Amino acid sequence: MSSLFVDLNSDLGESWGAFSVGSDEQIIPLVTSVNVACGFHAGDYRVMHETVKRAKAAGVAVGAHPSLMDLHGFGRRPIPVTPAEVFDLVLYQLGALEAFVRAESVELHHVKPHGALYNMAAADEDIAQAVAEAVAAFDRRLILYALAGSELVRAGRSAGLRVAQEAFADRQYGPDGRLVDRRHPQAVIADPLEAAERVVKMVKQRRVTAVDGSDVALEVDTVCVHGDSPRALQLAAAIRDQLARNGIGLRPPFGG
Amino acid sequence: MSSLFVDLNSDLGESWGAFSVGSDEQIIPLVTSVNVACGFHAGDYRVMHETVKRAKAAGVAVGAHPSLMDLHGFGRRPIPVTPAEVFDLVLYQLGALEAFVRAESVELHHVKPHGALYNMAAADEDIAQAVAEAVAAFDRRLILYALAGSELVRAGRSAGLRVAQEAFADRQYGPDGRLVDRRHPQAVIADPLEAAERVVKMVKQRRVTAVDGSDVALEVDTVCVHGDSPRALQLAAAIRDQLARNGIGLRPPFGG
Amino acid sequence: MSSLFVDLNSDLGESWGAFSVGSDEQIIPLVTSVNVACGFHAGDYRVMHETVKRAKAAGVAVGAHPSLMDLHGFGRRPIPVTPAEVFDLVLYQLGALEAFVRAESVELHHVKPHGALYNMAAADEDIAQAVAEAVAAFDRRLILYALAGSELVRAGRSAGLRVAQEAFADRQYGPDGRLVDRRHPQAVIADPLEAAERVVKMVKQRRVTAVDGSDVALEVDTVCVHGDSPRALQLAAAIRDQLARNGIGLRPPFGG
């Protein structure tokens, strides 16, 4: 039996109104936890309910994926917000998702901020604290998914939350353990097998090979996979395959 | 001590972004329960949190005021929606408000649909059932505020909820016990004292004088008062005064 | 050289923000005029500019596709609006599109209401008049695309506009010359060749075979084709093929 485990998570339920996004049916069987959009960047109330039902049927852990209120920018733009505003917008979205989770008799499992909010909470101490405190105010049992090594990891622990550190299979890291900027020519790892082998190393050795060839410490509890393209699905399959070959089990963070 | 009681409720927290609506500070001291906008017709996350804090400070019962998703029409337009959609949009808004109520350590007390949703749920059996079932799925202890004698009263009871029947102090009723259409020349009672005396009669005799002079049965647990104009505040004060003179106590429905 | 002509039109530019809709590149080469979404049901300012550039490059006639303000319902829901409101919302969207047309040095050619507004303007005399008068107030040279035989045809002519009557290749008509409701089991014609042959008959004989087998008069200046599925593209190709075989030319209404 496996003694090493990792979680694979994916963003789900990002359709809105008549706008259809993603391939939720195809990615769900490949992951152990899902992050459900809560209406602010995508995912209206119909989509949310449908997504919770789908996650329940698949038996994956259901988390909230709160965003800045930015439908037009899909939550990707760093709109200026105060920490107090972040506290309130995270609370609002957690509550909204909780209603569907409750109606479907499942449990809310985790929270992963979306897009610009994820990046802001990773880098800005005050925003990180606002996110963490909103989660703690809502339910201290929730697990906070945060970029490995980021401000949000620290803020979540300070707020008394369990924090799952997230890594990215197909992204390069710098010698400082931080993600290399997307505009860097080598930012993305194109080969699915190479990316999958990096995940195995992250889980087994808790280290990653940085873009300069150096070897860097990296704590990883969960790995983000996407379902928005054939390539993304291929990458997810490659990761699952390599994890299995290396005897690494799949389950939500902290035993789910 | 009073043996007769009635609730006075008011819609609150209807500002949104930079748009300021209502005189919440002035109406809160006059009522025993408030209906908090949940973001769909008004009341963004900042306003909701602020409104819950204000209601808590005043010691009034806090309820949700869910609406069709219609910011531009302030929730007043009967946009075609399916019962399944109503179920989901009510759930979403209940959850969103619950998050703030929980963060402020108060209890969610009731649900009163807003505007077009209120009217649709009063007249349409399927919409009424969808509202009632969403409330019941979220929390069976919640009290449902519904137009006296409407479909929503029946649907709420069928769903196992306690239902508070709502009456309007300054509106005329027909001999069938229904509200006279707003376009009717006598639809609105202008004199605050006359309106206040009608409330006393509703509570004491459970009857109202209809527009044709006949006397009609009307069950009333809660009376809606507004805070959006000096006249509205004057009416609320007149009602409180007449209730006090007649030994009728004020408290949320069912002993709240 | 052809002595008979017809226009093929298609709805374009229905992406919005990060939400991608339709296959604009594939449908443009198949049509002679396009209806550009103006931001109310889809088509934000970036998409509009891009769509106008694309239409200009393809040499197709550019028209406005104004909608009720209903992004969440994609303009398909009959939201209650007054004629005065319709006048204003059509004007707003015509102006917005005109700005891009002007910046790209092309001419605005026509207006075709979208979705629920199209249906309301087809059936309701006052809404039809409001649409027609808004178009006339903006620019009397614009051609109004309207459901063949509808109220909007009459209203457009009363307002002094040239009106292009629109027919649907794959939809059945009743013996009264009206579209059979979509819920009717035979409402949609599945076979592309059959649909294409119906278009030929419409253009040559100005008649259509109704669902009951009777032969009905139908004036047609433009035929709507869709580009949102492989089937739709196949239908458009079949129509073009049959028109060519029958010596019917393609050009925008009234000689473009």
Place this chain on the structure above:
Amino acid sequence: MSSLFVDLNSDLGESWGAFSVGSDEQIIPLVTSVNVACGFHAGDYRVMHETVKRAKAAGVAVGAHPSLMDLHGFGRRPIPVTPAEVFDLVLYQLGALEAFVRAESVELHHVKPHGALYNMAAADEDIAQAVAEAVAAFDRRLILYALAGSELVRAGRSAGLRVAQEAFADRQYGPDGRLVDRRHPQAVIADPLEAAERVVKMVKQRRVTAVDGSDVALEVDTVCVHGDSPRALQLAAAIRDQLARNGIGLRPPFGG
């Protein structure tokens, strides 16, 4: 007869849906030009048409007041946008307003960016250029209102536009001729008479007394006045009074 003139401008039409903003009726008689919100931060199609009618009746010059698409932030938040996006969003809003101006047989006179877009265009060369080029692409005869001495003044002139430099009566300027940040303790001049006298000096001497007591050159063609509070209306009246006492005439920029 006056040989010196200045324009007084005000932001108008900032209601939206059921949300009512400002005192448009009270400010219009005090100004010579108005900036009409175009739907992105406020001012829906109904409000825009109404505002254009009101401006026409008052005989004031009508300008567009385009904003970032930010209803929730009232256009005040510096949301990250590219110059290409700014070009498109300005075009869209100019066109939308043009439709109402045309329907009411008046002429569009000027453009003044709103809120965050105003500030970004004042400080950022690329954003300034995008705004100026959008205005020029739409209509080269339009006058661009820009913060005195800002990047937008330069960009407007480079694009071949006439530029009206705008000053603020009740705001302090630094020795560099720039507005002192609002958070500075002396940023706002409270006394209406003092503010009015500063306007007279700006117009007569083309200079202003900076916050450090030094005397700074300042070109001013138009002065912004607000109508959102009794104080603001009092300030506007004081300015008009002082201008009249000093023989300075009121008219739109460039003889309007």
